[in-house]
Amino acid sequence: MREEARTLGGPILTRPFRVLAALILVAAILIVWRLVAGLGATTALSDAYPWGLWIAFDVVTGTALACGGYSMAILVYVLNKGRYHPLVRPAILTSALGYTVAGISIALDIGRPWIAWKVPLFVWSWNLNSALLEVSLCIMTYTAVAWIELSPALLERWQKESRLRKIAAKARAILDRSLVWIIAFGLLLPTMHQSSLGTLMVLTGPKLHPLWQTRLLPLLFLVSCIAIGYAAVVFESTLASVFFRRPRETEMLAGLSGAMVPVLGAFLAIRIGGLAIRGRLPLALAPNRYALAFWVETALMAAPLFLLLPAGRRRDPGNLFRAAMMMLLAGALYRFNTYLLAYRAGDDVHYFPSVPEFLITVGLLALEVLGYIVIVKLFPIFSGAPRRAVPT
């Protein structure tokens, strides 16, 4: 029933590789500067805006965009839709890379990274009231779990190489036995920390604009990350088809987009319903930037619903891609708004990311893309043969 995954092959040191490597190099230099000169010298962060681009985008949005592995696991392993299996490996690869990059961002963002090792080890100091403790422990663990989930792909290749064959075969056997519990862990952890990313902002209380501040934040963050996960897989798969000139997986992507519809519908129902019950909808009519941001965000959320609701339109790959793009934008904006725009630090204070902040974020994204390109070429990630050898 299942097609074997194969390596994509092809040259590694291509032009895109060199461009991405250059971006990563720039970021690496800036990272050294950040570590030497401190956060004040390199970022636009301040006491009023202690969290900026790195937290709002790299961590909070980045891990949501990396929820492809989580969303696919729900579909394939829990809902037992085995036919989507070929999409699981690429999705888990993006998850592993996305969470790794988020981890690097956290390490850069925290002001005292040399204390960070105490977080997983100083169990007696754990503040169990802290949603951030849970988020950091879960993200650390899930990064490891995502790589373990991906490891069969790595081991498959190493099994073919003489020197590593024995170790790889043994590791593979252990993995196969415990895979159920690893996959279950890979489902539990994002459920926990994606919802806790919402809980985090509940604590900011009155500082978060009432259009966003709600005790439903954990539920909203959890539901939205699942929809974002499906969109991310559609997005990633479409781009991979185009750039690696692989056959399109339109039928499966149509199915995924179909799965996105009820999740997104649930999100909008909870979001709007919650505001209505608390009588906060009139705030969306106020002539200010909060109301505007709310409408842009909500319109972007509703757009994929309209694009995908007529089942007939799910056969058009261009339409699927547009809907996925909208979903990603909407999800990113919802998180960005919750963490930055709707966070009211006070009058006369502003935040706009500094050039080093931008360049480091770009460099880390480049690292993610480069990691993806290299790994799909070297390891069996995609199922089925490519149409022809590829230069990219």
Added chain:
Amino acid sequence: MRVNRRLLFKSLAAAGASAVAGATAQGRARPVAPPDALGLLYDTTRCIGCKACVVACREANATRPDTSNAPGRLWDMPMDLNGQTKTLIKLYKSADGRERSFFKAQCMHCVDAACTNACPLGALKKKEHGIVSYDPKLCIGCRYCQMACPFNVPKFEWAKTFPKIVKCELCRHRAAGASLVATGGFLRYPAGKGPACAEVCPRQAVIYGTRRELLAEARRRLAANPGRYVPRIYGETDAGGTQCLYISHVAFEKLGLPKLSDRPVPEVQEAIQHGIYQGFVTPILLYGLLGAVIFRNRRKAEAQEGRAGKEGGP
């Protein structure tokens, strides 16, 4: 398949129910101020803006004067509390200039402090006398305390390579080893051991003592001067109560004290966190359920394909 789906929905329903339960269960007792909770009482009608408290704070805490905004870098003039300023006197003036008041900013030492809920390793914690205390050895510099504090008190040493969080700790380092003695109606430390700002104030505009004594003194001043003050004590109930209190002749919001409800800021977040994670029951149940569902699905798939055990990983 049908059975599995039912299992899934049940598990999701269970998780959802516990999330909702968490969001609504607020029966948990909130912390109350201990009887020996220390704090400050600031009285705008007495303050003359001499800033002796700011200087005394710098001496007691060895913080450098902040001259970055001063022409010629001559004066200590921080624009707000910052990484080298734990207390500050601000001046409020109305548009027409007729209404004016000084205001002393520092940590409010909330009875139920949001920062202590935020802090992952408990670097910020309420310790002896309810003082919100900072232990840099447990601080990773995540700055979640800054996000959480409704008064925007914790500050960060942005300019440093090895930064810390900076905030008023009510001069607890000076009191080390000393004990409180009844002095003139208040429990006080021997001179030089109490909060420096309060000890140095020439007008008793800022005094220290236990929260109970300070509330009584504030009420006495309000009663003795009818019409002079806004008739309430800021911090008595605001945000669940603070150990630093204010009485003022000017509306508190104009001084920069936010209008907060009487519920503690961390209440909702903590209820969610406890509702979902109390005893780790929900995550463990969910984990077991997920494992069971996946295991069943996998066995079924293997049986269908008739090649048990050959099924690879993801």
